[in-house]
Amino acid sequence: MEYSKKVVEHYTTPRNVGKIENASGIGEVGNAVCGDIMKMFIKVENNIIVDVKFKTFGCGAAIATSSISTEMIKGKTLEEALKLKNTDVVNSLGGLPPVKLHCSVLAEEAIHEAIADYYRKTRKINRRRNKTKM
Numbered sequence: 001m002e003y004s005k006k007v008v009e010h011y012t013t014p015r016n017v018g019k020i021e022n023a024s025g026i027g028e029v030g031n032a033v034c035g036d037i038m039k040m041f042i043k044v045e046n047n048i049i050v051d052v053k054f055k056t057f058g059c060g061a062a063i064a065t066s067s068i069s070t071e072m073i074k075g076k077t078l079e080e081a082l083k084l085k086n087t088d089v090v091n092s093l094g095g096l097p098p099v100k101l102h103c104s105v106l107a108e109e110a111i112h113e114a115i116a117d118y119y120r121k122t123r124k125i126n127r128r129r130n131k132t133k134m
């Protein structure tokens, strides 16, 4: 199977590459077999992902899945973003060769990790606030 036009387009001109300073949440995941690493930064305001950026050290499919998944969650609520599955990412890209499906799993995991990190941080802040109120 060859790469779809959309995969090639996202690989050659990836969207939302970079880092967010003071990100609300950061998710970093990797695949032990291929060694690729994906890092996702999210900025959350009022439960909405208002900005998202990524840094991926990996194959073309990992870059394409990172890129399209950032577009798919930008402007979404955290709950909506958590529903994004790797299969949605693959379908949006017009498919991936079977040997590259695990690259889309990295994108799903990186988003979940970034949101989990956001929840961890906000819980800590809320706990601190509650303590000071007492």
Ligand code: FES
Pocket (backbone or CB within 6 Å): 031, 034, 035, 036, 058, 059, 060, 061, 062, 100, 102, 103, 106
């Ligand atoms: S080959 Fe491992 S993420 Fe693409």
